[in-house]
Amino acid sequence: MRTIQTSVAGGHSLAAICSTFLCLQTSASQFEEVTAAASLADEQAYCIGAAWGDYDQDGYLDLYIAVGATDPSINALYYNNGDGTFSRKTEAEVGPPASDSHDSSSCAWIDFNNDGWPDLFVMNGWWTASQNDLYWNNGDGTFSRGSAGTLTDQSFAGSLPGYADYDGDGFVDLFLAQGGSGWGPFQPRLHHASGSGSFTPIDLGPVINYCNAAVWGDYNNDGKPDLFLCNYTSPSSLWRNDGQGKFTKTANGLPSGGETIHAAWADYNNDGTLEIALCGSGGTRLYRKDGQDGFVLVTNFTAAVYGVPGWADYDNDGHLDLLVVGGQDSPRQAQLYHNNGNDTFTSVDESLTELADYWLCCPWGDYDNDGFMDVLLTQQYGANRLYHNLGNTNHWIKFKLVGTVSNRAAIGAKVRVNATIAGQTVWQLQEINGGYAQQNDSRPNFGLGDAANVDLVRIEWPSGIVQTLTNLAPQQILTVTEPARLVAQGPGQAQVQSWKGMAFELEASTDLVEWASLGTLTNLDGTLKFSDPDAANHVRRYYRAVAK
Numbered sequence: 001m002r003t004i005q006t007s008v009a010g011g012h013s014l015a016a017i018c019s020t021f022l023c024l025q026t027s028a029s030q031f032e033e034v035t036a037a038a039s040l041a042d043e044q045a046y047c048i049g050a051a052w053g054d055y056d057q058d059g060y061l062d063l064y065i066a067v068g069a070t071d072p073s074i075n076a077l078y079y080n081n082g083d084g085t086f087s088r089k090t091e092a093e094v095g096p097p098a099s100d101s102h103d104s105s106s107c108a109w110i111d112f113n114n115d116g117w118p119d120l121f122v123m124n125g126w127w128t129a130s131q132n133d134l135y136w137n138n139g140d141g142t143f144s145r146g147s148a149g150t151l152t153d154q155s156f157a158g159s160l161p162g163y164a165d166y167d168g169d170g171f172v173d174l175f176l177a178q179g180g181s182g183w184g185p186f187q188p189r190l191h192h193a194s195g196s197g198s199f200t201p202i203d204l205g206p207v208i209n210y211c212n213a214a215v216w217g218d219y220n221n222d223g224k225p226d227l228f229l230c231n232y233t234s235p236s237s238l239w240r241n242d243g244q245g246k247f248t249k250t251a252n253g254l255p256s257g258g259e260t261i262h263a264a265w266a267d268y269n270n271d272g273t274l275e276i277a278l279c280g281s282g283g284t285r286l287y288r289k290d291g292q293d294g295f296v297l298v299t300n301f302t303a304a305v306y307g308v309p310g311w312a313d314y315d316n317d318g319h320l321d322l323l324v325v326g327g328q329d330s331p332r333q334a335q336l337y338h339n340n341g342n343d344t345f346t347s348v349d350e351s352l353t354e355l356a357d358y359w360l361c362c363p364w365g366d367y368d369n370d371g372f373m374d375v376l377l378t379q380q381y382g383a384n385r386l387y388h389n390l391g392n393t394n395h396w397i398k399f400k401l402v403g404t405v406s407n408r409a410a411i412g413a414k415v416r417v418n419a420t421i422a423g424q425t426v427w428q429l430q431e432i433n434g435g436y437a438q439q440n441d442s443r444p445n446f447g448l449g450d451a452a453n454v455d456l457v458r459i460e461w462p463s464g465i466v467q468t469l470t471n472l473a474p475q476q477i478l479t480v481t482e483p484a485r486l487v488a489q490g491p492g493q494a495q496v497q498s499w500k501g502m503a504f505e506l507e508a509s510t511d512l513v514e515w516a517s518l519g520t521l522t523n524l525d526g527t528l529k530f531s532d533p534d535a536a537n538h539v540r541r542y543y544r545a546v547a548k
Helices: none
Strands: 003-005 020-025 031-033 046-053 062-068 076-080 086-088 104-110 119-124 133-137 143-146 159-164 173-178 189-193 199-202 211-217 226-231 237-241 247-250 260-266 275-280 283-289 295-301 308-312 321-325 335-339 345-349 359-361 374-379 385-389 395-402 414-421 424-431 445-449 454-460 466-472 476-481 485-490 493-497 503-509 516-522 528-531 542-547
Touching (some): 046 359, 046 374, 062 119, 119 143, 159 211, 226 275, 260 308, 283 321, 321 359, 395 414, 414 445, 424 445, 466 476
Parallel strands (some): 020 345, 395 476
Antiparallel strands (some): 003 020, 173 189, 173 211, 211 226, 226 260, 283 295, 308 321, 359 374, 395 445, 414 424, 493 528, 503 542
16 A cells, blocks of 8 residues: 655644545456457557547447547547447548548547537647648548638647637637647647637737647636636636636636646536646646635645546445546656545545556546446547546546537536435536546536435536536436527517527417427528417417427
């Protein structure tokens, strides 16, 4: 048994913050390495980034792996066959994403045009400055190469993406961090999406040297995604978003020195606010909110130096756990920290922590839809490893969110789940966010322990719409569509705000109890309006649109 020393800050008592983390040797592994069994190949190239996403909307997560630093360095698109195996797609089957060789560093599935089909954005230029790639999803299993203004027509160096709809206009924006291997100049920029497929660069302030990663998270719960920049050679910084296109750098207790290279937001202690894990030369440091607008250091996982953090409740006990991988140019073991539910963690020996290797990132994704999160470890020389979660008897529930007024992929949405676990009322929060080189499963997966049902679900959409669901059975993947927003246009007339292709049944009522159908309409051109010919026959009339 080994002890990992931690530090305590912020005036909190030692009783409130544990200062010791124990290494637990498990009797039976929770994970099984299944790379070959799943038909994932050795890429034999430098693999930094990987992204889970269901590009054909068949309900199973597919996988894209960004490959670089070798010639040729062809990226890999793996189709999920739904039986625990994957098939690598060819250019003839899907188009250029399966054949391009552009020194790629990272990737992300993002529905930029809100048509319901995830597009693919690939960051290039880690070793040599080069242009990025945007591939439009054609909705038939194929992709077309696209242009996105400054996002694709400029040469970048060492770019890594952070994505969010920072101004709430319904379109996903990107922040491109830049901090490559000696190439420059470094000009990290926020790129605002226009909605027509182009992007406009926006400066946050002075040029930041060597910005290694950018991660979005609404740390102050005001409904507006904020941005933390991990800067290797210059001060790291948290930028508060006012929702009007302006950001303010804040002083809040997070480290402002250099050599912070990766970060990840999560509500690990179920207090309803986001905390953050920061990785750098001093190890992995965990910070939680101080009850106001700042943060306090909880612990320092000193064993995980220059790591990449990834949060998931791997055993579905209702508490988010932390996986940290690192090993660029120097083999290291992955570190898995089990959340004990009392502001302490236990370092766990698992099959995925046994091998010291050149690990670079660790995206979590439930690729077989069994409700337990699996994980991929990418490796510097292409020997990636997929670990299947063997599960247990704990319950779970998963949500696939579909934006109507918000961006279609619901990036930035918060899901809050209330259930009784081990006799205690527990609230959990997960926010759909991302950054750096890895993209996790975008379907929030909640561990429920022994909970027989979910008492309440509260979904806070980026648009500001709040939706509640009650008394849900566990062990299910539930698709939830954001309620449409109706805007009055005149007596008996209204506009339904939604994305093109979405269909609704329109209903009317005089008392908000009994509802009568007015028919089904589909938004074909982006503007869906309706008129009620019977409106004049009623003193008052209420309307609602129910997604089909």
